[in-house]
Amino acid sequence: MMNEILAAWRWNGSVSEPVPYGEGHINQTYALTVTSAQGAKRYILQKINTDTFKDPAGLMENICGVTDFLREKAKQRGADPARATLHVVPTAAEKPYYQAADGSCWRVYDFVENTVCLQQVQSAEDFYQSAVAFGNFQHQLAAYPAHTLHETIPHFHDTPKRFADFQRAVAEDRMGRAAQVRREIEFVCAREADYHVMVDLLAAGKLPLRVTHNDTKLNNILLDKTTGEGLCVIDLDTVMPGLAANDFGDSIRFGANHCAEDEADLSKVNFSMELFEIYTKGFLQAAGEAFTPLEKQTLPWGAKLMTMECGMRFLSDYLEGDHYFHINYEQQNLNRARTQFKLTSGMEENWDAMQKVIEKYC
Numbered sequence: 001m002m003n004e005i006l007a008a009w010r011w012n013g014s015v016s017e018p019v020p021y022g023e024g025h026i027n028q029t030y031a032l033t034v035t036s037a038q039g040a041k042r043y044i045l046q047k048i049n050t051d052t053f054k055d056p057a058g059l060m061e062n063i064c065g066v067t068d069f070l071r072e073k074a075k076q077r078g079a080d081p082a083r084a085t086l087h088v089v090p091t092a093a094e095k096p097y098y099q100a101a102d103g104s105c106w107r108v109y110d111f112v113e114n115t116v117c118l119q120q121v122q123s124a125e126d127f128y129q130s131a132v133a134f135g136n137f138q139h140q141l142a143a144y145p146a147h148t149l150h151e152t153i154p155h156f157h158d159t160p161k162r163f164a165d166f167q168r169a170v171a172e173d174r175m176g177r178a179a180q181v182r183r184e185i186e187f188v189c190a191r192e193a194d195y196h197v198m199v200d201l202l203a204a205g206k207l208p209l210r211v212t213h214n215d216t217k218l219n220n221i222l223l224d225k226t227t228g229e230g231l232c233v234i235d236l237d238t239v240m241p242g243l244a245a246n247d248f249g250d251s252i253r254f255g256a257n258h259c260a261e262d263e264a265d266l267s268k269v270n271f272s273m274e275l276f277e278i279y280t281k282g283f284l285q286a287a288g289e290a291f292t293p294l295e296k297q298t299l300p301w302g303a304k305l306m307t308m309e310c311g312m313r314f315l316s317d318y319l320e321g322d323h324y325f326h327i328n329y330e331q332q333n334l335n336r337a338r339t340q341f342k343l344t345s346g347m348e349e350n351w352d353a354m355q356k357v358i359e360k361y362c
């Protein structure tokens with residue numbers, strides 16, 4: 001199977017066995033090395049999750065379009081275009097991905113060397129750098145022709161729809177797990193009125209759609225190992241028209257605390273106002289100029305709703321038997337959901353302070 005896949009690319013040397021790589025929840029990612037007389041060069045090979053992404057051709061068209069665009073921008077500002085964005089390696093048939101005989105879809109990227117990818121915040125500076133990079137990403141793509149983008153997952157950040165899916169998962173209770181998570185279910189249901197806030201503002205024409213990343217967690221960015229600079233935004237599968245506050249918010253839900261996403265000891269999981277402020281500063285410095293006053297005011301809503309949305313998605317997956325997010329142990333999705341709810345409580349306690357921080361950097 002792997003031989004058939006590897007044979008689809010024209011490698012300039014001998015190819016090593018692909019080894020599983022990284023900690024993404026969706027695609028299957030491998031690293032491989034090609035050795036030739038010129039030396040060794042690494043690549044990322046990914047099996048695109050086609051249960052999640054139903055239109056791999058449209059998805060790869062988005063990624064090629066966006067990365068070509070970002071490469072041009074990097075050249076214009078004198079940055080190294082090979083490190084500023086992903087580079088899709090075309091197949092021998094000059095296609096952006098390969099569809100194997102069994103229907104699975106595969107792509108190859110150049111490995112961006114001399115970088116680090118963090119699973120949780122280690123220093124405030126790293127988090128600040130990620131904020132600047134995600135802010136710049138959105139700022140640069142402001143000029144991208146949004147109408148050419150395929151919607152790779154319809155209703156991706158439609159929080160009321162996510163809540164309806166959650167209610168269905170609870171009602172079906174396929175694994176018989178609902179009884180053990182009553183408190184968590186109540187926590188989600190108690191916040192039902194909140195889930196409409198952003199989609200209603202969008203529907204009323206009060207918030208603009210922008211080209212956004214939609215999955216801005218810290219491990220979707222590569223930091224330069226030497227300078228610590230936020231270098232390359234990766235995981236571009238969900239680049240679609242969306243709300244600025246959601247890109248801001250998804251970074252906050254993942255990064256504005258000192259724990260892993262699945263930390264089992266909730267006493268350690270605490271929303272950090274210090275990290276919230278650092279991210280706000282970097283993100284608004286990089287992208288804020290273009291935002292409307294209401295977009296800025298609603299950034300705390302982005303944080304709270306992305307956290308609740310993700311929490312209910314993890315809990316739904318736990319109730320449905322863990323078929324969406326990759327897990328390494330049985331309760332992982334439940335642990336992930338619980339951290340999100342604890343973080344939400346922290347945001348609710350700090351709601352006024354969050355607004356003040358936004359005002360400070362406007």
Ligand code: ADP
Nearest residue numbers: 022024025026027029109110111112117219235
């Ligand atoms: P998923 O959609 O499953 O999250 P990602 O595209 O985010 O998959 O890739 C998973 C991990 O692989 C990343 O978190 C990162 O560690 C690593 N990775 C992905 N692409 C590259 C690349 N071009 N160079 C170096 N590391 C990469």
Ligand code: GN1
Nearest residue numbers: 023024025026027215220235238310
């Ligand atoms: C998934 O692909 P990855 O691991 O970067 C998910 C995000 C969630 C995140 C939670 C396409 O992101 O929406 O916020 O897990 N991506 C998709 O960690 O569903």
Ligand code: MG
Nearest residue numbers: 024219220235
């Ligand atoms: Mg990822």
